[in-house]
Amino acid sequence: MAIIDWDAYDTAQKVQSGEVSALECVDAALERIASWDSVIGAFLHVDAEGAREKARIMDSTMTREAKAALPLAGVPVAIKDNMVTTDMPTTAASQILKGFRSPYNATVVERLVRAGAILVGKTNLDEFAMGSSTEHSAYKVTRNPWDTERVPGGSSGGSAAAVAARMVPFALGSDTGGSIRLPASYCGVLGIKPTYGRVSRYGLIAYASSLDQIGPLTRSVRDAAKILHIIAGKDPRDATSIDASSVSSEVGPVQIQNVRIGLPEEYFGDGMDSRVRDKIDNVLEQLRSMGARLVPISLPHTRYAIATYYLIAPAEASSNLSRYDGVRYGQRVVGQDLVSMYESTRAKGFGHEVKHRILLGTHALSAGYYDAYYLKAQKVRTLIRQDFENAFKQVDLIVTPTVPDLPFKLGEREQDPLQMYLTDIFTVTTNLAGIPGLSQPIGLADGLPVGLQWMGPPLAEDLILSAAGRLESALTLPQWPMLGGLDR
Amino acid sequence: MSAAYEVVIGLEVHVELKTATKLFCGCANAFGQEPNTETCPVCLGMPGVLPVLNGEAVSLAARAALALHCEIHSYSKFDRKQYFYPDLPKAYQISQYDQPLAENGYVEIGFGEGKRKIGIERIHLEEDAGKLNHIGNRLGDATGSLVDLNRAGVPLIEIVSRPQMHSPEEARQYLTELKTILSYLDISDLRMEEGSMRCDANISLKPSDYTGSLFDLPRVEIKNVNSFRNVQRGIEYEIGRQKERLAQGLAIVRETRGFDDASGTTYSQRSKEEANDYRYFPEPDLPPLVLSEEWLAKQQHMMPELPDSLRAGLLQRGVAERDVQVLVQDPDLYRYWQQAVAEFSDVRQVTNWILSDYSRLMNAHSLSFAAPTVTAKALASLLRLIESGTLSGKMAKEVLEAMFESGETPQAVVKRLGLIQITDQDAIRDIVSSVVMANPAVVKDFLGGKDKALAFLVGQVMKQTKGQAKPDLVNDLLREVIATYA
Amino acid sequence: MSLTNKEVQHVARLARLAILPPEIAEATGTLGRVLDYINLLNELDTEHVLPTTHVVPLLTTWREDRVEPSLPPQVAVQNGPEVLSQMFVVPKILDGGAG
Ligand SMILES: [Mg+2]
Ligand SMILES: [Zn+2]
Numbered sequence A: 001m002a003i004i005d006w007d008a009y010d011t012a013q014k015v016q017s018g019e020v021s022a023l024e025c026v027d028a029a030l031e032r033i034a035s036w037d038s039v040i041g042a043f044l045h046v047d048a049e050g051a052r053e054k055a056r057i058m059d060s061t062m063t064r065e066a067k068a069a070l071p072l073a074g075v076p077v078a079i080k081d082n083m084v085t086t087d088m089p090t091t092a093a094s095q096i097l098k099g100f101r102s103p104y105n106a107t108v109v110e111r112l113v114r115a116g117a118i119l120v121g122k123t124n125l126d127e128f129a130m131g132s133s134t135e136h137s138a139y140k141v142t143r144n145p146w147d148t149e150r151v152p153g154g155s156s157g158g159s160a161a162a163v164a165a166r167m168v169p170f171a172l173g174s175d176t177g178g179s180i181r182l183p184a185s186y187c188g189v190l191g192i193k194p195t196y197g198r199v200s201r202y203g204l205i206a207y208a209s210s211l212d213q214i215g216p217l218t219r220s221v222r223d224a225a226k227i228l229h230i231i232a233g234k235d236p237r238d239a240t241s242i243d244a245s246s247v248s249s250e251v252g253p254v255q256i257q258n259v260r261i262g263l264p265e266e267y268f269g270d271g272m273d274s275r276v277r278d279k280i281d282n283v284l285e286q287l288r289s290m291g292a293r294l295v296p297i298s299l300p301h302t303r304y305a306i307a308t309y310y311l312i313a314p315a316e317a318s319s320n321l322s323r324y325d326g327v328r329y330g331q332r333v334v335g336q337d338l339v340s341m342y343e344s345t346r347a348k349g350f351g352h353e354v355k356h357r358i359l360l361g362t363h364a365l366s367a368g369y370y371d372a373y374y375l376k377a378q379k380v381r382t383l384i385r386q387d388f389e390n391a392f393k394q395v396d397l398i399v400t401p402t403v404p405d406l407p408f409k410l411g412e413r414e415q416d417p418l419q420m421y422l423t424d425i426f427t428v429t430t431n432l433a434g435i436p437g438l439s440q441p442i443g444l445a446d447g448l449p450v451g452l453q454w455m456g457p458p459l460a461e462d463l464i465l466s467a468a469g470r471l472e473s474a475l476t477l478p479q480w481p482m483l484g485g486l487d488r
Numbered sequence B: 001m002s003a004a005y006e007v008v009i010g011l012e013v014h015v016e017l018k019t020a021t022k023l024f025c026g027c028a029n030a031f032g033q034e035p036n037t038e039t040c041p042v043c044l045g046m047p048g049v050l051p052v053l054n055g056e057a058v059s060l061a062a063r064a065a066l067a068l069h070c071e072i073h074s075y076s077k078f079d080r081k082q083y084f085y086p087d088l089p090k091a092y093q094i095s096q097y098d099q100p101l102a103e104n105g106y107v108e109i110g111f112g113e114g115k116r117k118i119g120i121e122r123i124h125l126e127e128d129a130g131k132l133n134h135i136g137n138r139l140g141d142a143t144g145s146l147v148d149l150n151r152a153g154v155p156l157i158e159i160v161s162r163p164q165m166h167s168p169e170e171a172r173q174y175l176t177e178l179k180t181i182l183s184y185l186d187i188s189d190l191r192m193e194e195g196s197m198r199c200d201a202n203i204s205l206k207p208s209d210y211t212g213s214l215f216d217l218p219r220v221e222i223k224n225v226n227s228f229r230n231v232q233r234g235i236e237y238e239i240g241r242q243k244e245r246l247a248q249g250l251a252i253v254r255e256t257r258g259f260d261d262a263s264g265t266t267y268s269q270r271s272k273e274e275a276n277d278y279r280y281f282p283e284p285d286l287p288p289l290v291l292s293e294e295w296l297a298k299q300q301h302m303m304p305e306l307p308d309s310l311r312a313g314l315l316q317r318g319v320a321e322r323d324v325q326v327l328v329q330d331p332d333l334y335r336y337w338q339q340a341v342a343e344f345s346d347v348r349q350v351t352n353w354i355l356s357d358y359s360r361l362m363n364a365h366s367l368s369f370a371a372p373t374v375t376a377k378a379l380a381s382l383l384r385l386i387e388s389g390t391l392s393g394k395m396a397k398e399v400l401e402a403m404f405e406s407g408e409t410p411q412a413v414v415k416r417l418g419l420i421q422i423t424d425q426d427a428i429r430d431i432v433s434s435v436v437m438a439n440p441a442v443v444k445d446f447l448g449g450k451d452k453a454l455a456f457l458v459g460q461v462m463k464q465t466k467g468q469a470k471p472d473l474v475n476d477l478l479r480e481v482i483a484t485y486a
Numbered sequence C: 001m002s003l004t005n006k007e008v009q010h011v012a013r014l015a016r017l018a019i020l021p022p023e024i025a026e027a028t029g030t031l032g033r034v035l036d037y038i039n040l041l042n043e044l045d046t047e048h049v050l051p052t053t054h055v056v057p058l059l060t061t062w063r064e065d066r067v068e069p070s071l072p073p074q075v076a077v078q079n080g081p082e083v084l085s086q087m088f089v090v091p092k093i094l095d096g097g098a099g
Helices: A008-017 A022-040 A048-061 A064-068 A107-114 A157-164 A181-187 A221-231 A274-289 A300-323 A338-349 A352-365 A371-394 A417-424 A428-433 A461-474 B055-067 B168-185 B228-247 B293-301 B307-316 B321-329 B331-343 B347-364 B376-387 B393-406 B410-417 B425-438 B440-447 B451-464 B471-485 C005-014 C021-043
Strands: A043-046 A076-080 A118-123 A170-175 A190-193 A213-218 A260-264 A293-297 A397-401 A437-445 A448-455 B005-016 B079-082 B092-095 B102-109 B116-127 B131-135 B144-148 B155-161 B197-207 B220-225 B255-260 B265-270 C087-091
Touching: A008 A022, A008 A064, A008 A221, A022 A043, A022 A048, A022 A076, A022 A118, A022 A157, A043 A157, A048 A118, A076 A107, A076 A157, A107 A118, A107 A221, A118 A157, A157 A170, A157 A181, A157 A213, A170 A181, A170 A190, A170 A221, A181 A190, A181 A437, A181 A448, A190 A221, A190 A461, A213 A221, A221 A461, A260 A371, A274 A293, A274 A397, A274 A437, A274 A448, A274 A461, A293 A371, A300 A352, A300 A371, A300 A417, A300 A428, A300 B079, A300 C021, A338 C087, A352 A371, A352 C005, A352 C021, A371 A428, A371 C021, A397 A461, A417 C021, A437 A461, A448 A461, B005 B168, B005 B228, B055 B102, B055 B116, B055 B155, B055 B168, B055 B293, B092 B116, B102 B168, B168 B197, B168 B228, B168 B307, B168 B321, B168 B331, B197 B228, B220 B228, B220 B265, B228 B255, B228 B265, B307 B321, B321 B331, B321 B347, B331 B347, B331 B376, B347 B376, B347 B393, B376 B393, B376 B410, B393 B410, B425 B451, B425 B471, B440 B451, B440 B471, B451 B471, C005 C021
Parallel strands: A076 A118, A076 A170, A260 A293, A260 A397, B220 B255
Antiparallel strands: A043 A118, A170 A213, A190 A213, A190 A437, A397 A448, A437 A448, B005 B155, B005 B197, B079 B092, B102 B116, B116 B155, B131 B144, B144 C087, B197 B220, B255 B265
């Protein structure tokens, strides 16, 4: 196995033991990026020199003991470009933030760096994390490493693709309606959206504040647990962060026989690609044979989730994106007077999809519509939460497909936003309910990855990770994508 | 044509809280610093930042609510009020909308029989905006503006009165009493000229036969007037303007108007077409504000004695009603008075000297009782010199002025100016005798019933003693000496 | 249709987005379809349901009133598109603002 094949766990261990240097790990990542990112388009910025310099400093100044104290010693990492960094630009894949340099680091970045990780670059996303395909970036399109004619999913498509293409062992993404889990599923990697509040949002460029969470995209369950443990925890700079540092960094054993797994009927109905359904059925059979108790359940308000999401998220987004006004940072279009400066700056700086969501969200909050739209959606959100509360009285975890279909072709859903929105149908519910969700690769169908989604009650990440770990060890997972058929 | 209207006034007062830091970030809450030196990613509204509530601001706000007899809600929440303006970095202000910190209080204005309550609808916490400096001074003809965000995020409370004032004078009384109450709490600098206290006035005219809701009356808001006097002037002007329009059969336009100090008039700032749609919604970045019983009890414990109770105490000690008002209005003055009375227990004397002579000196030099040039202790020893007869009242005034100028003790001034009052009867009797002998004609006039003649003789004695003789003693001795001659 | 051109224009003004007539028509169509879909929520009677504003029950957290260093002023304005005397420059303001 080459360095790029190692997960974060192995990489850190080998740096700690001195088997490889941090610089070798960083070089391997940078080399991989240099060879393949022109095809994949995962990165918006790569700071090769900065990363090498940090690795060199680590190698030359740190004793083995000091390295051993760093759980991510020398592990290269990529960060979705909607988390702010002082050492690299942050654009949220938007023109409006072109040239912006943050004077502070996101809390998650600080925590990773403190753990010894080395930031190599910032990854592509749908502008301001609004999208499900990473086609809506103002800068470039990211391609799916398994089939470069297809989308990687979004909005954390750059992070998912970078991990799948073995450019980095792990990356951070953010998930507002499925933006970690969907690309994880499409790219055949693992992605977890933690319980709302588990990971500090300080430094995450807000899309929809009551739904956003940061989480890792990894190649193994143990990495997901390890990274989550490092980035989770109460942050004095985020009043909505919660103190629940109980995620263990090691995946503990779980008696799968004792786990009751709910299968919501609403997620297994029509509209699912039969190839996805076959893969899922196989895995369910496997879980059953391992002794898990599969219990049919109902989450009756599932059909309202997308409608609810497309009121709450754009409404909050319309507010969060108001600060991009051309006054203090970012791009400005000169205007005769203040209002024309505002209006042309924002018209030029935001992309089409972002503008649509701002308009939709502004409408949902405007005088005369608030009750019918925003308030109504918040009430339905309560019903969706209650669905889960009731379900978790009967079962410990819930399993569903992550996405009802396989990665679609670039441009295929450009014309119909509603169809694009429906891609998130199985993932938005956990954001609305604030509960954790994890997408785990379970194999290929027609050469394309399929993901299984685990959901659990608030703060049940441990249990989810343990169950996913049991399943992972029982599955024979495919080789990594052969990039362009030329790889290796 | 009926022209009978009732004036209806409601006031919104914004008060900056005197915390060490801003409402949602750790930047210093300090006035008058260099532009943008008190800013951080949070108050600059940088991408990715989140607000974290300053507990001290909540505490100060709660004390204001208690002092204004409000009901403090154990559950309140924050909302975003959205509008674009360059002094508002996030393009929304974090404020409290439908569930404010406190509601249903009042302020009492007037005195004795004329006392009445002006209702307070609500008090809520919110963040201040930054400051714009217009290139070319006035907004109207500025070619651009410069944005300084030092003030952005400073904690404010907004105190909203009910529309229960009916004259400009009542509005002024309400503001004065509100400021007095807040000043005892020591939660704000309350400086209108620096903007730490700001007032918006809502004015409408209610036809005498109107029975509908006050809310539906066309209302004009005068924004950000910079002194109580100008609030009163602005309202006066606005009442006149509205009456005139109505008399001409013109409608009152619901709008926001500014006040022009120089001309004493108001001018239109924003018309109804621009009516704001603030799109309030609950702030997702801040959990609801839940206050425990214990916490509230703690705030209650920190409450100082308030003006109402102070006034009652002063009346009880025999201070005249008029003086009570003046003393209580300024907490520094009141504190000074308290210290002086502790040193010298003649309440009447102390009050008179502080409110007349000393206040006149302080006012003439625009000084505040926060830093008195003559300490209460020094004033008390001056009063003791009068009491012991060492100084006459007239001399004491001179001494006070000298103390004010030089900061000396009264004893030092007396010594320096040689101002000891001569109380030695024998010494004065000699002078009196010589004056009587030198003025036989005047003495005769006096004996003939001309009382004025005595005043002349007193004057002569005072002249010879350089004014240091005790006047009533001179009087007595003159009569005594003349009697022996007669 | 659940949305008119006029409404889109109004909302664009509120959101400070310059919008051209063809864009208005396009947005009205697309967003109208989304809103039609969203009308699905009207199937539900939510009269007695409380809204969810915060998804996990969070406790009031506040910080101590202790001063933290501000940014160096040149850093505070380093991203400004136009800066004069450590302040952000904005063009002529025609309306009186709000607040
Ligand atoms: Mg206000
Ligand atoms: Zn600050």
